[in-house]
Amino acid sequence: MLEPIGILDSTFIHNKNIGHSWGYGNNLVVFPTKFSQSTTLAGVPCSRKNLFMISWERTLYNPFVRKLVNESCGAFIAIQTRLGKEAQVSVSELVQSSHQYRCIINACIEDLNQAADLAETNEATQAIQEMSEIFYKAELVWNLCEIMYLENPLGILPHLLEWVRIHFPNALEETGTVLASPNPEFHESYWKALYGLVFQLRIDSAIKLLRIHSGFQTDAFQSAFELLKKMPVFSVNSPLSAPEFTFRWNHWKEECESRIHAGDFFDSQDLQLLMEILCGKEEAFEKVADFFETWYQRMITQLTFTHPTISASSLGDQADQFLAAFTGFDDLSSLDATLLAVLRRDTRKVIGEMQGVLDNSWFTAHLADLLYHAGALQSFEDINSLQLRETLLRDYAICLFSHQSLWSVGVLYLDHCPTVGSATLEHLLTRLPCQSELKASKLIALAERRKLTSVVTSVCRVMGRNALKNGRLGAAVAWAVRAQDAPLATYAADAVLERYLQDSDFTSTDLLDSLGAGLLASDRLAFLGKYREFHRLYSANDFHSAATLLISLISSRIAPKYFWAVLLMDALPLLETNPPVFTSDQTYELMQSLQELTSSFQDDAEPIPHPNCQLNSDKTMLITLALSRNLAKCFVQQTGYD
Amino acid sequence: MVSVISTVDTGHEDMIHDAQMDYYGCRLATCSSDRSVRIYDVKNGTQTLAADLRGHEGPVWQIAWAHPKFGNILASCSYDRKVIIWKEINGQWIKFYEYANHDSSVNSVCWAPHDYGLILACGSSDGSISILSATAAGGWEAKKINNAHTIGCNAVSWAPAIGPNAAFDSSSGVRSTPVKRFVSGGCDNLVKVWREDKEWVEEAKLEGHSDWVRDAAWAPSIGLSRTVIASCSQDRRVILWTNDGVSSSWNQRVLHTFEDVVWHVSWSVTGNILAVSGGDNKVSLWKETVEGQWVCISDVNRGKGSAPGQQ
Numbered sequence: 001m002l003e004p005i006g007i008l009d010s011t012f013i014h015n016k017n018i019g020h021s022w023g024y025g026n027n028l029v030v031f032p033t034k035f036s037q038s039t040t041l042a043g044v045p046c047s048r049k050n051l052f053m054i055s056w057e058r059t060l061y062n063p064f065v066r067k068l069v070n071e072s073c074g075a076f077i078a079i080q081t082r083l084g085k086e087a088q089v090s091v092s093e094l095v096q097s098s099h100q101y102r103c104i105i106n107a108c109i110e111d112l113n114q115a116a117d118l119a120e121t122n123e124a125t126q127a128i129q130e131m132s133e134i135f136y137k138a139e140l141v142w143n144l145c146e147i148m149y150l151e152n153p154l155g156i157l158p159h160l161l162e163w164v165r166i167h168f169p170n171a172l173e174e175t176g177t178v179l180a181s182p183n184p185e186f187h188e189s190y191w192k193a194l195y196g197l198v199f200q201l202r203i204d205s206a207i208k209l210l211r212i213h214s215g216f217q218t219d220a221f222q223s224a225f226e227l228l229k230k231m232p233v234f235s236v237n238s239p240l241s242a243p244e245f246t247f248r249w250n251h252w253k254e255e256c257e258s259r260i261h262a263g264d265f266f267d268s269q270d271l272q273l274l275m276e277i278l279c280g281k282e283e284a285f286e287k288v289a290d291f292f293e294t295w296y297q298r299m300i301t302q303l304t305f306t307h308p309t310i311s312a313s314s315l316g317d318q319a320d321q322f323l324a325a326f327t328g329f330d331d332l333s334s335l336d337a338t339l340l341a342v343l344r345r346d347t348r349k350v351i352g353e354m355q356g357v358l359d360n361s362w363f364t365a366h367l368a369d370l371l372y373h374a375g376a377l378q379s380f381e382d383i384n385s386l387q388l389r390e391t392l393l394r395d396y397a398i399c400l401f402s403h404q405s406l407w408s409v410g411v412l413y414l415d416h417c418p419t420v421g422s423a424t425l426e427h428l429l430t431r432l433p434c435q436s437e438l439k440a441s442k443l444i445a446l447a448e449r450r451k452l453t454s455v456v457t458s459v460c461r462v463m464g465r466n467a468l469k470n471g472r473l474g475a476a477v478a479w480a481v482r483a484q485d486a487p488l489a490t491y492a493a494d495a496v497l498e499r500y501l502q503d504s505d506f507t508s509t510d511l512l513d514s515l516g517a518g519l520l521a522s523d524r525l526a527f528l529g530k531y532r533e534f535h536r537l538y539s540a541n542d543f544h545s546a547a548t549l550l551i552s553l554i555s556s557r558i559a560p561k562y563f564w565a566v567l568l569m570d571a572l573p574l575l576e577t578n579p580p581v582f583t584s585d586q587t588y589e590l591m592q593s594l595q596e597l598t599s600s601f602q603d604d605a606e607p608i609p610h611p612n613c614q615l616n617s618d619k620t621m622l623i624t625l626a627l628s629r630n631l632a633k634c635f636v637q638q639t640g641y642d
Numbered sequence: 643m644v645s646v647i648s649t650v651d652t653g654h655e656d657m658i659h660d661a662q663m664d665y666y667g668c669r670l671a672t673c674s675s676d677r678s679v680r681i682y683d684v685k686n687g688t689q690t691l692a693a694d695l696r697g698h699e700g701p702v703w704q705i706a707w708a709h710p711k712f713g714n715i716l717a718s719c720s721y722d723r724k725v726i727i728w729k730e731i732n733g734q735w736i737k738f739y740e741y742a743n744h745d746s747s748v749n750s751v752c753w754a755p756h757d758y759g760l761i762l763a764c765g766s767s768d769g770s771i772s773i774l775s776a777t778a779a780g781g782w783e784a785k786k787i788n789n790a791h792t793i794g795c796n797a798v799s800w801a802p803a804i805g806p807n808a809a810f811d812s813s814s815g816v817r818s819t820p821v822k823r824f825v826s827g828g829c830d831n832l833v834k835v836w837r838e839d840k841e842w843v844e845e846a847k848l849e850g851h852s853d854w855v856r857d858a859a860w861a862p863s864i865g866l867s868r869t870v871i872a873s874c875s876q877d878r879r880v881i882l883w884t885n886d887g888v889s890s891s892w893n894q895r896v897l898h899t900f901e902d903v904v905w906h907v908s909w910s911v912t913g914n915i916l917a918v919s920g921g922d923n924k925v926s927l928w929k930e931t932v933e934g935q936w937v938c939i940s941d942v943n944r945g946k947g948s949a950p951g952q953q
């Protein structure tokens with residue numbers, strides 16, 4: 001077993017040495033190996049030499065999570081757009097965004113749970129359930145962050161209680177079970193359910209449950225009922241100010257305590273315990289300690305009955321104490337550590353903890369962005385908060401870039417990283433394999449919009465090479481021009497000329513003719529363009545212009561020498577016209593090039609050129625003859641003018 | 643959650659020493675003690691053998707892909723003291739260049755950032771490092787750093803071409819010509835940084851390991867001025883060396899002390915994750931958190947802790 005990745009393969013048992021190498025994105029190739037670079041090289045006798053491709057952070061690639069990726073991107077962009085218009089986003093708007101993110105997470109959890117039910121194998125179900133759990137934890141932490149960072153720090157406890165109500169639905173579930181039983185008051189969980197309702201301040205439900213008890217009419221029950229009904233509750237929308245509430249609360253508590261002392265509940269231990277809980281007595285909570293699943297559930301419940309108006313700033317210390325008493329700090333799970341950090345409002349720790357766990361880049365990126373806009377990241381002294389936000393957004397974008405289609409979402413996040421975004425995008429875009437023209441065009445459009453010229457060049461160059469390899473020469477030329485890659489353009493233009501020699505026809509001419517100024521990317525390409533023009537002029541019977549162009553191609557030396565023979569043969573029909581289209585000077589020019597060609601050809605050690613490029617004695621004779629005849633015609637014509 | 647997405651039976655007849663994915667992650671090259679280099683096309687989780695390159699006369703230690711803008715080019719180095727540069731032309735792999743100017747096993751090859759052209763650094767057991775550059779005329783030119791590491795050089799890794807202040811440069815569209823640098827590690831327990839200054843000069847000597855340095859990897863630093871080098875050694879430690887991009891001093895920090903010799907360190911494409919493997923039968927992934935802590939993100943025990951209401 002290769003740890004900690006968990007590959008079960010016998011090859012790893014025989015060999016403890018592991019080699020690895022990176023793939024694109026979150027992929028790694030691992031293999032058993034031997035590193036000893038000494039002379040002894042007896043390999044472990046093992047028939048198969050296997051490699052393993054491993055990958056991580058794949059949760060976001062799951063089809064059921066796709067909606068979360070897309071919708072959260074929408075929410076993210078909405079915040080950034082609002083910021084573009086206004087200098088600052090108000091807290092209430094941020095709370096709204098936070099709600100939106102949580103709705104997206106919850107929808108995703110629901111989709112995953114449904115998918116888990118429909119999965120065909122146990123393994124698949126388990127894998128989806130694990131994913132669902134990741135998002136469940138994310139939502140739990142996110143919600144707490146929303147309360148601690150975005151809500152009014154004075155009335156914090158009602159929010160926390162709401163958080164507990166949402167995430168610990170067991171109180172209601174238990175009540176349901178009790179009520180569904182034939183004789184609820186004798187159900188073993190009757191009192192546990194009742195306490196559970198009281199813990200979450202679901203007083204109305206608690207009273208209903210109390211009413212169905214056969215002893216409800218007794219004095220003890222009536223007294224408890226009255227106190228429960230009178231209990232002042234500090235709520236988010238309470239019209240009472242904190243001191244006013246505290247006054248009433250203390251008064252009510254005194255009454256509870258005096259009734260306990262008066263022995264009102266002497267007959268029922270269960271009621272006695274209920275009253276002690278209401279009074280926030282530590283011993284009472286000790287007795288029901290087992291009813292709490294987590295330290296934070298107990299903390300928030302207990303504080304509700306001891307310090308209902310506690311401020312956010314005191315929560316950190318309380319959390320320390322409760323956690324120490326409940327589980328201790330050894331073996332703290334990442335989730336506990338994160339929640340503790342949130343309660344302490346230790347933002348760096350919150351993000352650091354979540355960052356340390358795989359598959360959380362979605363969470364850290366979006367949360368950090370929200371906290372950044374809320375000003376909550378400012379608490380870091382040595383790290384610039386903007387930089388921190390950027391690092392996290394970038395990590396998320398990198399994760400998206402590892403997927404064949406999600407990368408385009410990643411681009412949108414990098415757009416909002418002012419310092420490293422552009423460089424990262426440049427790096428990542430050039431590494432995306434572009435198998436199709438469509439994808440290449442998409443990449444180029446993206447890069448051009450962001451002024452990433454190197455990406456454009458790189459994509460064009462790679463596409464040009466591919467086109468060349470596949471024999472699509474016109475496309476190769478076009479890509480080379482776009483890349484402004486002169487050597488590649490020359491190479492492609494040569495290939496086009498070579499094919500012309502073979503087929504005596506130009507392929508993909510329309511592409512070439514549409515290049516316009518792009519033809520200037522290389523001399524060879526410029527020649528190709530001009531040569532095409534020569535053909536056009538010729539077929540349009542504009543022999544004078546065609547002749548002049550042909551001469552200029554040779555005299556300017558823009559035509560590659562290997563192609564001169566072809567040009568001279570092209571001149572043949574023009575030389576035969578009467579009256580002549582070549583002037584005497586032009587004819588001399590042609591004669592000179594013919595001479596240069598015949599004298600230089602022998603010492604050329606180049607590989608054997610295409611037959612059309614070779615000047616054999618027949619061709620030479622033919623051209624020489626035509627040249628002399630043309631010269632003669634020129635003289636006759638000139639004499640005529642004279 | 644780390645999962646195995648595919649298994650490749652390489653068909654090698656002896657131990658595999660290196661495996662490298664190409665620039666786009668579409669091709670995989672492997673090399674082995676059976677003296678061969680193999681190339682596979684990787685598509686949708688399946689691999690097909692595309693080439694079996696024979697030419698070395700000893701175990702092949704390492705391979706490296708050149709940037710695709712130069713075409714499909716692969717370098718390999720071997721116990722036979724040779725470095726071979728292979729090139730695919732019209733679907734056929736040919737021996738493009740063979741360099742045989744080392745006196746002992748060549749242990750490591752690494753291509754320079756593509757911005758510099760086609761340049762390869764090779765580290766050898768003879769203690770020297772060769773730098774091979776393709777010339778405009780189509781040939782190759784070699785420079786050699788003799789006695790780079792006493793007893794032997796085990797690893798070479800180039801610094802990214804995008805130097806400090808890259809963020810400013812890219813926004814203005816102007817790029818300054820960066821200085822060529824690479825790092826090497828050797829049997830003298832040292833990690834050395836080299837700079838090209840007409841000739842290659844030793845710019846920094848990083849002392850920290852107490853046994854042979856087995857690998858060194860220069861982190862890609864995208865848009866950041868800070869540079870990081872990771873090195874690993876037979877002393878079972880991985881050390882991270884950081885330079886702020888302004889001063890000439892390097893700070894060292896031990897990432898972790900492992901249970902056995904650490905043979906290999908490498909950075910992800912974007913430099914945000916470091917992978918470490920060695921003789922302890924483990925591969926681990928490390929990442930720096932915002933707290934400045936390097937944490938092992940592949941540790942399966944982290945992230946456990948059940949959520950309420952999910953039991």
